[in-house]
Amino acid sequence: MVLAATQNNAVDKLASQHNLSSNQATDVLSQLLPELGSRIQGNIQQGNGLESLINALGKGNHQRFVDEDSALDDPNTEMEGNKILGHLLGNKETSRQVASQVESNTGVSSSIIKKLLPMAATLLMGAMSKGAQSSGLLDNLLGDSSGQNDLLGSVIGSMLGGGSNNGNQTDAGDIVGGLLKSFLK
Numbered sequence: 001m002v003l004a005a006t007q008n009n010a011v012d013k014l015a016s017q018h019n020l021s022s023n024q025a026t027d028v029l030s031q032l033l034p035e036l037g038s039r040i041q042g043n044i045q046q047g048n049g050l051e052s053l054i055n056a057l058g059k060g061n062h063q064r065f066v067d068e069d070s071a072l073d074d075p076n077t078e079m080e081g082n083k084i085l086g087h088l089l090g091n092k093e094t095s096r097q098v099a100s101q102v103e104s105n106t107g108v109s110s111s112i113i114k115k116l117l118p119m120a121a122t123l124l125m126g127a128m129s130k131g132a133q134s135s136g137l138l139d140n141l142l143g144d145s146s147g148q149n150d151l152l153g154s155v156i157g158s159m160l161g162g163g164s165n166n167g168n169q170t171d172a173g174d175i176v177g178g179l180l181k182s183f184l185k
Contacts (some may be wrong), residue, residue, distance in 0.1 A: 020108065025116070027105075031101075033123070037124060066130055081118025085121050092133060098117065
């Protein structure tokens with residue numbers, strides 16, 4: 001969903017940058033994006049994970065990664081992607097394990113996959129940021145520091161088609177999925 005909805009030709013651009021075919025780049029990114037999404041879901045379940053995600057989406061201007069053609073050519077994009085990976089994967093060993101797994105599934109060298117990992121992270125955060133902006137989630141959450149948990153449950157519930165979560169723990173997959181669905185509208 002993320003790759004199909006980017007306004008730039010992210011797959012073709014990344015394929016060209018790394019001497020891959022579009023199909024190879026699509027295969028790699030199609031495995032990296034869900035893995036990174038599941039890492040975000042895991043982070044949301046921890047302590048202040050959801051609050052940290054909301055703050056990151058609000059401060060990072062991440063949507064430029066899906067809106068601007070030049071964003072994937074900017075050297076700062078890789079640096080930003082590595083910061084995102086640091087939060088999601090924790091260390092380089094985990095990145096190597098992810099790259100190795102994707103290599104075994106796609107046949108693309110893990111050294112190329114390691115270069116694509118930061119780009120996949122920026123694309124995913126860009127799509128989620130754009131979804132949060134278009135749904136009004138960020139404006140509502142960042143503008144209210146008191147009662148944030150109640151507001152959070154209410155906004156996420158309405159974003160996902162329901163009401164308030166009534167004190168029940170919100171499913172992290174629904175949050176990430178909801179942000180991405182908002183992006184695709």
